[in-house]
Amino acid sequence: MQKSCHKLIEAMSTMLQGRDFAVSTLQAVGIGLVGASVLAYNAVIIIYRLYFDPLxxxxxxxxxxxxxxxxxxxxxxxxxxxxxxxxxxxxxxxxxxxxxxxxxxDGSIGWKEIFMRRPNLPEFGKSTEFYGVGKLGIFPVDREDHRRQRRAMAHAFSAAALQDQEDYVKGYVDMLIQRMQNHAAEGKVVDVTRWYNYLTFDIIGELAFGEPFGCLKESDYHPLVAMIFGGIRAQASQCEGFHRRRQRDYRHGAFRLYFPHHAHARGLSAARSRDTLVVRVGGRDKHEINKGATVPACLHRGNLANLPTSFGDATADFPWVRDCWEIHPPRLYQWATYHNPTNFADPETFIPERWLPEAHPLYDARFESDNKAAFKPFSAGPRDCIGKNLAYAEMRLVVARLLWNFDISALPRQDNWESRQRIFIVSDKGPLMIKLAPRSI
Ligand code: HEM
Known part of the structure; x- marks a missing residue:
């Protein structure tokens, strides 16, 4: 009996081993087949992309x-x-x-082909990867909605509105200069990137919400602003200050004089019009480019003859600012356009004189063939920057006041400031350490 049991066990185990072998063979074949299909699928995709795709x-x-x-x-x-x-x-x-x-x-062809109105052709849509789908605000909406929002907002950015906003902007620039004078008197080193952020956020807080972020006053980032720069945008809307400002509904900001009335007339609800601006203000920080623009102007200071003297004429030519933008373009691929030697001679060098007209004593014929039309830091066409005049006015004023008041020098090892910068949704400029001394002439 014991012997026959033993035989039975032996027979069963041989059977099971055989089955294991069969199962693992099947598995191996299965895996092989899946692997081969994946490889074949990818090979087809690669061949398609390389040789048959329209691109x-x-x-x-x-x-x-x-x-x-x-x-x-x-x-x-x-x-x-x-x-x-x-x-x-x-x-x-x-x-x-x-x-x-x-x-x-490249911008030499792209501005016209992509951004300008093209008769009888639909508008190119905004990148959903970048702006999201169906989000609030003026950026991602379709043509009709955009037109309504844009018309509603336009009055807040008109020449008349700009004049009304002048005192607000001047007030904050005064505060910046005052702070810089204190630093200069104490011989302190200044991270100018921070100070430009303080300024632009205080101004936009004042204009949009009737309440600055208090950055200049505190010499520090408001938590909301810090979050934005920290890239924690999703959490920014949870910030107490953000909610409070959002609830103010523009009744207090300088934009209020123009925005709600026209928004209503254009068929936008108060909430919708508010969100349009909130998303703009809290969303992306194009203002950042202010920093990039004025800092090199300070560092490469040369002839001051072309400095603007008034806030008003925002559209007037201002080579300092323009040339800085060649170095610090605000949007993807503008960088390539402005660093392209077929568009601009000696594109890596800061030479503001390139923008001067022929009649100017500092005109330099080397830049005669520069493709100036390719330079559109505020974009082009029906969706170009509505805040362009305000931005220019701010920059003109800040650069003029800084250069008028101070001799500015960079600390050692700041030369690679630009190459250190990384650009994600927001460009991460990093500190730029300078020293200010009361201007000697
Ligand atoms: C130096 C500063 C600025 C730069 C370089 C800049 C640049 C730009 C660019 C390139 C666009 C087009 C974006 C796109 O098509 O995706 C844009 C749109 C816009 N900008 Fe600015 N901007 C600046 C300042 C401002 C300011 C100060 C405001 C308002 C206070 C503002 C409000 C807007 C709005 C509302 C749009 C959307 C316009 C539309 O879709 O019709 N910008 N900006």
């Missing part, structure tokens, strides 16, 4: 054509993508395929 006729690195990863890695992780576009355009020309479904276009 395949555009030049660009092969790796970028087959995968989103190189673009995404540089754009979302390293923050170096915007700068890489310069080399990519230099190698592949004005239209380059930078990812399977993406083209980059």
């Amino acid at each position: 395949s006729k555009f030049p660009g690195p092969k790796l970028y054509a087959i995968s989103n990863l190189p673009y995404l890695f540089q754009d979302k992780i390293l923050g170096t993508w915007v700068k890489s576009t310069t080399t990519i355009h230099a190698k592949y020309g004005p239209i380059v395929r930078i990812a399977p479904n993406r083209l980059a276009m």
